[in-house]
Amino acid sequence: MKLLEKLKTNQEKKKALAKHYISKEQIKKTAKENSRIIKELEKQNNRKNVPEEEYLTEMKNPNNVVEFDDLHAYFFTDAGVVKAVDGVSFDIPKKSIVGVVGESGCGKSVTSLALMKLLQSPTGQIFSGEIRYNAKNGKAYNISKVPKIDMNKIRGKEMSMIFQEPMTSLNPVFRIGDQLDEILFLHFPEITQEEAKQKSISMLNTVGIAMPESVYSRYPHELSGGMRQRVMIAMALSCDPNLIIADEPTTALDVTIQAQILDLLRNIKNDINGSIMLITHDLGVIAEMADYVVVMYAGRIIEKGTAREIYKNPIHPYTIGLQKSIPALNLNDETLYTIPGTVPNPINLPNFCYFRDRCEKRFGKCNGEYPKLLQVSPTHHVACYLAEEIAAEFAKTKKDGGEKNAKK
Amino acid sequence: MRLGLIIVNMIKYIIKRLALSVLILFGVSIIIYGLVRIKPGLDFVQAKYYAQMQLDETGQVAQMVERQREIYGLTSPIFKGYLKWAGNIVKGQWGDSFIFSVSTGEVELLVDAEGNPVLDAEGNQLTKPISSSNVLDIIASKSTISFIIALIATILQFGIAIPLGITSATKQYGVVDYSVTVLAMMGISLPSFFFGALLLRIFSIQLGWFPYAGLSNPNSNLPILIDNIHHLVLPITVLVILSIGGLMRYTRTNMLEVLNADYIRTARAKGLSEHKVIYKHAFRNTLIPLVTILAGILPGLFGGAMITETIFSIDGIGKAAYKAVTMGDIPFVMAYNLFLSVLTVIGTLMSDLMYAVVDPRVKLVGGK
Numbered sequence: 081m082k083l084l085e086k087l088k089t090n091q092e093k094k095k096a097l098a099k100h101y102i103s104k105e106q107i108k109k110t111a112k113e114n115s116r117i118i119k120e121l122e123k124q125n126n127r128k129n130v131p132e133e134e135y136l137t138e139m140k141n142p143n144n145v146v147e148f149d150d151l152h153a154y155f156f157t158d159a160g161v162v163k164a165v166d167g168v169s170f171d172i173p174k175k176s177i178v179g180v181v182g183e184s185g186c187g188k189s190v191t192s193l194a195l196m197k198l199l200q201s202p203t204g205q206i207f208s209g210e211i212r213y214n215a216k217n218g219k220a221y222n223i224s225k226v227p228k229i230d231m232n233k234i235r236g237k238e239m240s241m242i243f244q245e246p247m248t249s250l251n252p253v254f255r256i257g258d259q260l261d262e263i264l265f266l267h268f269p270e271i272t273q274e275e276a277k278q279k280s281i282s283m284l285n286t287v288g289i290a291m292p293e294s295v296y297s298r299y300p301h302e303l304s305g306g307m308r309q310r311v312m313i314a315m316a317l318s319c320d321p322n323l324i325i326a327d328e329p330t331t332a333l334d335v336t337i338q339a340q341i342l343d344l345l346r347n348i349k350n351d352i353n354g355s356i357m358l359i360t361h362d363l364g365v366i367a368e369m370a371d372y373v374v375v376m377y378a379g380r381i382i383e384k385g386t387a388r389e390i391y392k393n394p395i396h397p398y399t400i401g402l403q404k405s406i407p408a409l410n411l412n413d414e415t416l417y418t419i420p421g422t423v424p425n426p427i428n429l430p431n432f433c434y435f436r437d438r439c440e441k442r443f444g445k446c447n448g449e450y451p452k453l454l455q456v457s458p459t460h461h462v463a464c465y466l467a468e469e470i471a472a473e474f475a476k477t478k479k480d481g482g483e484k485n486a487k488k
Numbered sequence: 489m490r491l492g493l494i495i496v497n498m499i500k501y502i503i504k505r506l507a508l509s510v511l512i513l514f515g516v517s518i519i520i521y522g523l524v525r526i527k528p529g530l531d532f533v534q535a536k537y538y539a540q541m542q543l544d545e546t547g548q549v550a551q552m553v554e555r556q557r558e559i560y561g562l563t564s565p566i567f568k569g570y571l572k573w574a575g576n577i578v579k580g581q582w583g584d585s586f587i588f589s590v591s592t593g594e595v596e597l598l599v600d601a602e603g604n605p606v607l608d609a610e611g612n613q614l615t616k617p618i619s620s621s622n623v624l625d626i627i628a629s630k631s632t633i634s635f636i637i638a639l640i641a642t643i644l645q646f647g648i649a650i651p652l653g654i655t656s657a658t659k660q661y662g663v664v665d666y667s668v669t670v671l672a673m674m675g676i677s678l679p680s681f682f683f684g685a686l687l688l689r690i691f692s693i694q695l696g697w698f699p700y701a702g703l704s705n706p707n708s709n710l711p712i713l714i715d716n717i718h719h720l721v722l723p724i725t726v727l728v729i730l731s732i733g734g735l736m737r738y739t740r741t742n743m744l745e746v747l748n749a750d751y752i753r754t755a756r757a758k759g760l761s762e763h764k765v766i767y768k769h770a771f772r773n774t775l776i777p778l779v780t781i782l783a784g785i786l787p788g789l790f791g792g793a794m795i796t797e798t799i800f801s802i803d804g805i806g807k808a809a810y811k812a813v814t815m816g817d818i819p820f821v822m823a824y825n826l827f828l829s830v831l832t833v834i835g836t837l838m839s840d841l842m843y844a845v846v847d848p849r850v851k852l853v854g855g856k
Contacts (some may be wrong), residue, residue, distance in 0.1 A: 236759030
């Protein structure tokens with residue numbers, strides 16, 4: 081009798097455990113399904129001699145460098161599909177700095193890597209959506225459809241990237257000069273050895289490296305972190321790109337160097353004729369640098385607008401929380417504010433607002449479906465039920481304004 | 489100026505390492521000699537003449553055995569015996585083999601009992617080739633063929649394993665990767681005596697495509713070089729297939745690690761083609777750990793492949809070592825082991841020097 085009971089409780093325990101673990105059959109099933117989708121997407125990506133017309137498109141607004149339109153970037157893992165970027169739309173206007181903020185794991189870096197088509201293949205793939213890119217030659221490309229081979233002409237020349245980890249982002253076995261020259265030889269095949277060297281040294285000079293000739297012939301391990309990040313920036317600049325993506329360029333550096341690197345980025349923006357997409361989790365940096373701000377949370381945009389709007393008039397509780405987490409010198413708070421909880425598991429996202437369980441201002445409506453992105457000013461959008469009133473008001477004034485204009 | 493400094497540093501480093509090597513070899517020699525001496529029962533000289541001693545009634549054999557034991561330092565205590573043996577080693581007298589002898593290329597004039605030269609029918613003086621049993625001579629003469637075999641096998645091994653490893657890393661979890669990995673695992677798991685015998689059975693005995701022993705066939709009408717190659721196909725196949733697996737998996741693992749590195753992403757972000765990313769940026773970095781394998785190759789190159797050479801009856805140093813072990817030719821075994829340890833030490837030094845060549849982060853520091 082006792083034995084039977086024991087057996088029963090054991091079985092119940094097992095069942096309860098099974099809820100938290102994925103069974104072997106399930107893994108096999110997802111793996112099979114994934115490999116089918118990956119194969120299809122990779123086939124598209126690996127095509128050769130694709131006519132340019134196939135991935136040419138038209139910008140919605142010719143004043144933008146990049147337009148993300150409902151971008152979905154997924155990672156197909158055996159445990160399930162990780163929706164790292166799930167329907168993101170925003171624009172990067174010409175000659176501007178767009179800041180993308182959010183906690184770790186919010187899809188900021190994945191968005192930028194999708195733009196460069198550098199997602200870790202084969203698991204990482206752009207699943208759907210468009211990334212329209214306004215090239216130097218006046219053509220507009222749909223990046224999500226550009227095959228791998230043709231992407232090499234855009235990468236480095238049209239848009240370049242500065243990575244988070246300067247310590248490991250330079251190849252340890254090649255000299256700084258070789259690594260700088262390489263990108264020039266690649267995109268300007270007619271350049272001579274001497275010209276490339278001159279250009280690289282002048283690039284090193286631009287990014288504020290003292291004794292560029294000596295640094296040119298050194299190996300990466302002989303430089304400090306700040307110097308290496310400057311070299312990375314020089315490398316990103318050397319082909320005069322339209323867009324520089326800076327993926328947390330200062331996170332791995334100490335505070336004094338951080339300020340120097342940010343100053344450098346700002347100066348560069350004035351020098352070159354391009355835009356910067358600045359990814360960071362520091363709203364303070366954004367406030368200082370950016371013209372436009374995009375706040376991401378769990379793969380979606382929860383608030384976007386001009387830097388002024390986001391900084392002076394944040395609406396989404398997450399943005400407010402992020403702002404409160406910046407250390408302030410003039411306040412006497414004992415401890416720094418933190419947003420409770422963590423980003424939800426990106427494999428099984430709930431069908432209500434992803435931030436609900438961490439939100440201090442949640443109310444009845446929050447149990448409903450994921451809130452839509454509402455417009456609260458010509459440039460300011462928020463995905464939160466709290467913004468409904470303001471949005472309705474704005475819609476009304478817009479309508480009124482529209483009618484007035486129509487009457488005139 | 490800078491290059492001069494590097495060279496000075498390198499020479500200093502090599503001298504320091506060579507000094508250290510002497511210490512290492514000293515330790516190795518103690519172990520080799522100690523192991524031979526602490527063997528219980530008869531020592532190797534007694535063992536060699538054991539049968540004769542049993543039949544000997546005059547005591548002459550026993551006297552000779554005692555004399556030989558004295559020569560080998562077996563009569564003195566282990567410590568004194570070691571010093572004597574080590575002294576001989578330093579002087580270049582590595583001892584005489586019991587079972588091998590090689591022709592030195594020199595000749596000796598034959599003389600009869602009275603000391604008069606022996607003449608043949610045409611009046612020419614008869615000569616006799618001088619043979620030597622000195623183990624160093626034997627090692628020198630037998631390691632040539634082993635070296636040639638090992639060199640060819642190593643070149644093939646690297647030439648096949650590294651590209652295979654790279655391909656299977658870049659196509660990770662693809663069909664190519666799985667099939668290469670499975671084949672490599674099979675290669676690792678097969679024992680050479682089994683695989684060699686299998687190849688002999690199929691290709692020599694059943695199909696008759698290749699000869700099954702030796703290096704050349706006197707009855708063959710092929711040119712000597714082609715004949716040699718024909719004889720070497722099977723043994724080299726065994727050596728290559730068995731060693732490819734390990735190297736290929738090592739390359740694959742390193743390549744996978746390097747491909748995930750941040751600087752590879754940087755290289756891609758520059759717009760480099762996938763081919764350049766892999767064969768320029770990733771390959772140089774994959775080479776760094778592969779260089780350590782060089783240390784293990786040098787002793788293998790000269791040391792011979794004991795089992796493979798025995799199976800295919802190739803008269804190299806590997807087969808000689810096998811024969812020496814089974815027939816109790818202790819002077820040869822000791823010399824062979826010492827020879828291998830010298831090679832190992834040199835191999836390690838070479839791979840450390842190679843490290844500095846392929847990895848700019850490694851600096852050779854001579855003095856303090």
